[in-house]
Amino acid sequence: MTTNSNKQSRLRSIADSDMAVGWLFTLPFLVLWAWWFFYPFIQSFIRSFQDANFAALDEAKFIGLQNYITILHDPQFYRAVLHSLQIVVIAVPIQTVLGLLVAMLVNQKIKGKGIFRTIFFIPYITSQIAVTTVFMMLFKQGTFVTEFFTLFGFADTTWFADTRYALLFVSLLFIFQQIGFSMIVYLSALQEVPKDLYEAGQMDGASKWAQFRFITIPYVKPITFFVVSVATILGFQIYDQIAAISRYGALGSPAGATSTVVTYFYQNGIRYMNIGYGSAAVVLFFFIIMIITFLQKKLLDEKG
């Protein structure tokens, strides 16, 4: 009887101790993290120094920097880096500007603004594969969409199968889906702008443009940095859209016109099962992302 209640009170004191409960509560997370994050993370680095093929992993051998040297001598890798940068440079500014514009439009006191918000937001919650699929059907040669774009000097062609337009097509998809997110973030920022700032501006005779330029823009500036960084990181990670347009071909189809750093590592590491080489490409991808994040932070600190 006494031992039983002793045991019970011991259990009780464990369940009430910060040390015990703290570790007990973080344990499931730590186990999964070590198993499915930390170990793979380290593996990525180790494999990058190995000649390792998925079919014969036991025969993996250390080859030093050879994978990195090969990648850095591969013109296809630089082409992939360039494409990644192109997507970001095209898509990020456009989606940021349009995101703010749309947010301001649906922030007015007008009828049906809720419906418009939903319309702009739906692409964001839809899967990338579904949106890409629909756009592929719309941008086939001879549809009303491609014909419409001939008005702006584009050829009437199947955009995603044409090496001139495929990368633009991918950027367009990203813009279309990302605007909804930027709109929502901007919208919550716009609603925080104090109304009397605009009233004061109106009293001073500031035009709508001047109000936008000198009140709205500075006020949402931190949000703009947030929207830009999120879009940049996501832009670099684009995969689904490119995988969808390549259909049964190699990733980055047509003819490598949409190859990116991500498709480069995926094609080599997973499709060709060249684990070592793919891992080295991933490590380089990681460093590129880190450099960009660092540069953006620096820019933010200087301007802010």
Added chain:
Amino acid sequence: METKKRLGFVSNYLLLIILGSLFALPFLYTIYTSFVTMQDVNKLSGFSNLTFQNYKLFFTNDAYNVPQWLINTVIMTALVILGNLIINPMAAFALAKLDFRGKKIVFWIVLGSMMVPYHMILIPVYVNVAQLGWLNSFAGLTVPFLYQSLYIFMLRQFFVTVPGEFIEAARLDGLTKMGAFWRIVYPLAKSSLITMSILAFAGTWNSYLIPSTLVSDPERYVLVVGLNSVKDAFFENTPLIMAGVVLTTLPILIFFFIFQKQYIEGISSSGVKG
């Protein structure tokens, strides 16, 4: 002055309608085209020519078995959310309200792994899943994703705001700290947990990279991967593909309309898709 204002309003409204139409067009096109025959693609065919034919394939052809893919997707998503609903709040609570040695390190682990793109670990995860024999299984699709550092961080932000007196009061009533968490603090976090679940739902349901890497058996496809295979296999049959798009996107849209408010709040507060 008044007319100028009016004019500005009208032009704003016009711009909104133009942009809105551009955004709605692919959506309406998809629904409409899913009901026409192949001859009528990109034509206005009139309502009498509309057909359900395109939808039938997905319920009769075993290779393109949408009901099966739907079940797979539901199971995958449900397991991932369940894991996240247990593991994340426990860790978040410990980090916010308990004082234990090593806590700082755990917190840095959360912060550090939050920032890393999944691509970084995809190849080893693929190898490890394969070596466990978990390719084409729910285990492979769910076990590595039962927690999310980002959500732990979000929930921790909430738990920090819960007054310590709540826990002290619960202890005076005879509960242990562990008991106080499950009985008092966990229910208090309801709205944060809903937000997290919604983000996890959308992220898991729409994911393509991971399921397409870990699953190659069409029987085990999730909706998004299945849709991509439909698109590739019937590439010239636009109406059929559009019916596939409608079927695979409908569940997430319904879900969105139910939880629209919480979802948008979650996005604007956390700034993530999941």
